[in-house]
Amino acid sequence: MRWSRFYIPTLKEAPADAEVVSHKLLTRAGMIRKLTSGIYTYMPLGLRSITKAAAIVREEMDNAGGNEVSMPMVQPADLWQESGRWDFYGKELLRLKDRHNRDYCLGPTHEEVITDIVRGEVRSYRQLPMNLYQIQTKFRDEVRPRFGLMRGREFIMKDAYSFDKDQDGLDESYEAMYAAYNAIFSRMGLKFRPVEADSGSIGGSFSHEFMVLAETGEDTIAVCDSCSYAANVERAEIQCTGDECDMLDIPMEEVSTPNVRTIEEVSSFLDAPAAAFIKTLLFDADGEPVAALVRGDRELNDVKLKNLLHADTLEMATPEQVREWTGAPVGFAGPVNLKVKRIFADNELRLATDWIVGANKADAHIKHVSLKRDVELSGYADLRLITEDDVCPKCGKGISLTKGIEVGHVFKLGTKYSESLGCTFLDENGKEKVMLMGCYGIGVSRVVASCIEQNHDENGICFPPPIAPFEALVVNLDIKSDEVNDKVDEIYTFLKEQGIDVLVDDRKERPGVKFKDADLIGIPMQIVVGGRGLKNGILEAKDRRTGEKTELPVEGFAEAFK
Ligand code: ATP
Ligand code: MG
Ligand code: MG
Ligand code: MG
Numbered sequence: 118m119r120w121s122r123f124y125i126p127t128l129k130e131a132p133a134d135a136e137v138v139s140h141k142l143l144t145r146a147g148m149i150r151k152l153t154s155g156i157y158t159y160m161p162l163g164l165r166s167i168t169k170a171a172a173i174v175r176e177e178m179d180n181a182g183g184n185e186v187s188m189p190m191v192q193p194a195d196l197w198q199e200s201g202r203w204d205f206y207g208k209e210l211l212r213l214k215d216r217h218n219r220d221y222c223l224g225p226t227h228e229e230v231i232t233d234i235v236r237g238e239v240r241s242y243r244q245l246p247m248n249l250y251q252i253q254t255k256f257r258d259e260v261r262p263r264f265g266l267m268r269g270r271e272f273i274m275k276d277a278y279s280f281d282k283d284q285d286g287l288d289e290s291y292e293a294m295y296a297a298y299n300a301i302f303s304r305m306g307l308k309f310r311p312v313e314a315d316s317g318s319i320g321g322s323f324s325h326e327f328m329v330l331a332e333t334g335e336d337t338i339a340v341c342d343s344c345s346y347a348a349n350v351e352r353a354e355i356q357c358t359g360d361e362c363d364m365l366d367i368p369m370e371e372v373s374t375p376n377v378r379t380i381e382e383v384s385s386f387l388d389a390p391a392a393a394f395i396k397t398l399l400f401d402a403d404g405e406p407v408a409a410l411v412r413g414d415r416e417l418n419d420v421k422l423k424n425l426l427h428a429d430t431l432e433m434a435t436p437e438q439v440r441e442w443t444g445a446p447v448g449f450a451g452p453v454n455l456k457v458k459r460i461f462a463d464n465e466l467r468l469a470t471d472w473i474v475g476a477n478k479a480d481a482h483i484k485h486v487s488l489k490r491d492v493e494l495s496g497y498a499d500l501r502l503i504t505e506d507d508v509c510p511k512c513g514k515g516i517s518l519t520k521g522i523e524v525g526h527v528f529k530l531g532t533k534y535s536e537s538l539g540c541t542f543l544d545e546n547g548k549e550k551v552m553l554m555g556c557y558g559i560g561v562s563r564v565v566a567s568c569i570e571q572n573h574d575e576n577g578i579c580f581p582p583p584i585a586p587f588e589a590l591v592v593n594l595d596i597k598s599d600e601v602n603d604k605v606d607e608i609y610t611f612l613k614e615q616g617i618d619v620l621v622d623d624r625k626e627r628p629g630v631k632f633k634d635a636d637l638i639g640i641p642m643q644i645v646v647g648g649r650g651l652k653n654g655i656l657e658a659k660d661r662r663t664g665e666k667t668e669l670p671v672e673g674f675a676e677a678f679k
Pocket of ligand 3: 523
């Protein structure tokens with residue numbers, strides 16, 4: 118590929134709304150362009166990276182027995198009504214009507230559609246297990262799209278769904294996906310960690326998130342310093358709508374439409390550092406803030422409590438209260454330090470977060486239990502608080518908090534959708550049974566952004582080769598010289614023959630511009646060919662990440678790549 122024919126519109130300045138480095142660099146490197154809030158065009162260079170990430174995902178999914186399909190993005194409301202999520206999903210679901218006034222939505226995820234397919238296809242246990250996946254555009258009307266590809270409204274996801282005849286089968290399918298995810302993110306060259314995640318009403322560690330470790334991550338992960346335990350202390354995230362959400366003992370009428378406010382608005386109520394972490398505020402009829410949902414950091418909760426007018430309406434539940442609300446068997450062995458932010462609807466616990474459980478601070482274990490409205494409650498009894506037995510850092514060395522970006526999520530759904538949608542099969546004895554499902558997502562476009570969060574320096578991106586748009590860049594410093602052009606062609610052809618994906622910078626630009634752009638777009642290996650070097654019999658190879666330069670002999674340079 119020749120740069121003169123390949124469109125890479127690099128920019129000197131980052132867009133004004135870019136807060137994180139991946140957003141800045143993706144735009145400056147000409148990889149993405151914004152159409153409107155949270156909606157981007159993948160430009161030629163950006164698309165190459167995404168395609169490479171998708172190819173790795175596809176390969177590993179196929180290895181793990183996945184069958185690729187492509188489902189429609191527009192989904193009929195009937196299916197969502199059948200599963201019960203039409204009324205439950207909230208504003209993230211973009212709803213639309215056709216000319217006949219029938220309701221549809223743009224797919225934020227595809228449990229309903231896939232279950233509809235499988236219930237129509239699978240009759241017998243002999244057809245199971247089955248794993249279907251797709252790599253496709255999703256739409257979620259995020260409250261606050263930001264960070265470029267990291268939290269878009271339109272984004273690319275790989276979503277897989279497994280169908281099994283029994284629990285053992287589901288466990289096996291889940292394990293296979295868990296292993297595939299480890300392979301995928303390792304191959305991509307990412308520093309990541311699988312963490313126990315919010316498993317809502319299902320309980321237990323039936324959900325894992327794959328977190329790319331980066332300061333700009335929106336999730337907080339609790340990691341044991343000495344054993345392998347890691348869990349998500351997820352930020353509180355709920356969209357309240359006036360008719361559905363109740364806040365503790367404040368009657369609904371007195372709460373004006375609970376609203377999601379911008380940071381700027383929130384700043385007028387609270388001091389700035391606290392405001393930066395507030396996601397949602399609830400207001401009473403007088404427009405006073407009565408409660409806030411914040412991200413899950415313990416310290417920040419405290420900041421918030423000092424600043425809210427009616428702080429007493431929030432949290433600090435005792436274990437006894439929790440036991441009472443949840444009816445759960447709470448078997449703590451020692452004194453418990455437990456915090457809960459809670460949102461009730463019809464006296465049902467709908468959201469709880471940041472459970473800090475332990476005998477003392479040193480072994481405090483943070484367990485996040487979040488009951489979002491898209492995680493249907495099958496009854497309080499299913500909500501199980503962790504007991505001493507569940508705590509991994511048994512080593513008692515204490516935990517530390519670190520930031521992560523959720524790039525993947527594996528989840529045992531059980532019969533949640535197969536039951537409501539009637540996805541059944543006949544077992545060995547001819548008896549009708551409900552299938553057990555799992556769902557498994559990867560944010561393919563988010564992966565590219567998080568890769569940049571982890572791999573950059575002050576000059577630009579330092580792509581790891583597996584998802585770099587090209588593996589090598591040959592910089593032609595003197596396009597007027599036949600000798601240089603011939604050598605560049607020779608190197609280009611040779612690298613192509615070696616199966617190396619190569620771009621040649623043959624633009625009419627000064628060397629300074631070429632070097633700057635080369636560093637900005639972050640192709641891992643640069644090979645510089647100039648008239649002076651050729652006279653001295655050398656080519657220069659530069660490792661983009663380390664900056665290390667190596668002189669290669671012009672004659673026999675090929676040896677270096679064998
Ligand atoms: P988040 O907690 O970041 O909102 P999620 O838990 O809502 O993500 P899932 O429903 O688990 O997301 O979807 C599977 C994967 O899709 C996520 O692990 C993430 O990598 C990706 N993803 C989710 N929302 C977005 C988004 N708005 N933009 C880009 N990728 C996303
Ligand atoms: Mg989300
Ligand atoms: Mg999440
Ligand atoms: Mg998730």
